[in-house]
Amino acid sequence: MIEVAVTGAGGHMGREVIEAATHRDGMAVTLAVNRTAVDPVAGHEVADEADLPRLLDDRDPDVLVDFTLPDPSTRYVEACADAGVAAVVGTTGFSDDQLARIADAAESVPVLRASNFARGVMALRRAVREAVAALPDYDIELTETHHNRKRDAPSGTALSILDDVDEVRAERRTSGSRTESGEEAADRVHGREGEQPREDGEVGVHARRAGDVTGEHELLLAGNHEVLTLTHRAESRGVFAAGALDAADWLVGRPAGEYDFEDTI
Numbered sequence: 398m399i400e401v402a403v404t405g406a407g408g409h410m411g412r413e414v415i416e417a418a419t420h421r422d423g424m425a426v427t428l429a430v431n432r433t434a435v436d437p438v439a440g441h442e443v444a445d446e447a448d449l450p451r452l453l454d455d456r457d458p459d460v461l462v463d464f465t466l467p468d469p470s471t472r473y474v475e476a477c478a479d480a481g482v483a484a485v486v487g488t489t490g491f492s493d494d495q496l497a498r499i500a501d502a503a504e505s506v507p508v509l510r511a512s513n514f515a516r517g518v519m520a521l522r523r524a525v526r527e528a529v530a531a532l533p534d535y536d537i538e539l540t541e542t543h544h545n546r547k548r549d550a551p552s553g554t555a556l557s558i559l560d561d562v563d564e565v566r567a568e569r570r571t572s573g574s575r576t577e578s579g580e581e582a583a584d585r586v587h588g589r590e591g592e593q594p595r596e597d598g599e600v601g602v603h604a605r606r607a608g609d610v611t612g613e614h615e616l617l618l619a620g621n622h623e624v625l626t627l628t629h630r631a632e633s634r635g636v637f638a639a640g641a642l643d644a645a646d647w648l649v650g651r652p653a654g655e656y657d658f659e660d661t662i
């Protein structure tokens with residue numbers, strides 16, 4: 398039986414994760430914490446997040462699953478490192494400093510962090526890498542749409558896709574197929590306004606916030622009188638919770654280090 402701790406238990410994702418873990422064979426939620434007081438979630442009492450370090454020691458779960466905000470998430474991963482508990486992190490919007498602290502913590506325990514736990518997004522990212530490699534001179538625009546509560550922009554998934562684009566283009570440059578090696582990554586242009594003609598190689602990035610949209614990402618490649626769009630649309634937060642629990646299942650018992658969702662395949 399894998400014993401799971403859940404942070405942000407009162408949040409949209411925390412609730413999904415607790416529900417999914419409660420009904421999953423071979424898993425049990427043994428600890429749930431939240432910043433503000435909330436009623437039990439799926440029958441689990443929710444403790445104060447301030448007590449997390451002590452509760453991790455007392456209850457000794459196998460893995461912690463976190464969907465909160467960058468600041469608490471970083472603290473929670475550090476608490477996991479102190480307690481010897483593996484961590485699955487779905488939170489997005491980290492600063493470089495916070496990512497460095499998570500990397501330090503991952504020297505003591507396994508930490509798997511992913512901007513998107515939907516399997517369709519894993520497939521989308523593979524398709525993006527293939528399309529960008531096949532259509533090197535095409536213009537690229539990325540659009541993401543999320544609910545009106547979302548704080549970080551562009552989304553973590555959008556940033557991961559942009560990194561994929563940069564990586565493929567950099568590989569082409571260093572293999573000598575386009576320009577000299579070492580060239581800067583493409584400029585990311587966030588929205589456009591006024592006189593702003595498109596520059597060669599730039600990637601347009603557009604973040605829309607509206608209603609209760611769960612999460613959509615579309616990469617558009619255009620050139621040579623044709624347009625290719627690659628789109629993923631999440632229709633329920635259940636897909637993210639299921640992926641995060643698959644990741645938790647996979648992570649328990651691994652050596653310390655940083656892992657990605659793609660590693661689980």
Ligand SMILES: NC(=O)C1=CN([C@@H]2O[C@H](COP(=O)(O)OP(=O)(O)OC[C@H]3O[C@@H](n4cnc5c(N)ncnc54)[C@H](OP(=O)(O)O)[C@@H]3O)[C@@H](O)[C@H]2O)C=CC1
Pocket residue numbers: 404405406407408409410411431432433434446464465466467468469486487488489490511512513514515546553637
């Ligand atoms: N990787 C993936 O697949 C996915 C990632 N996400 C990411 O997960 C994160 C959470 O999303 P979502 O569940 O929609 O957000 P919610 O706003 O619904 O929940 C946020 C949670 O974080 C807690 N929190 C907020 N501020 C603090 C703080 N200062 N200290 C401690 N806890 C705090 C909230 O507690 P309180 O109730 O007290 O406010 C709440 O439990 C976001 O970063 C989002 O981008 C979301 C979906 C999928």
Ligand SMILES: O=C(O)C1=N[C@H](C(=O)O)C[C@H](O)C1
Pocket residue numbers: 489512513543547551552553554555611612613
């Ligand atoms: O905040 C959300 O809701 C989501 N956040 C993640 C992101 O920033 O990419 C993943 C998903 O799109 C939902």
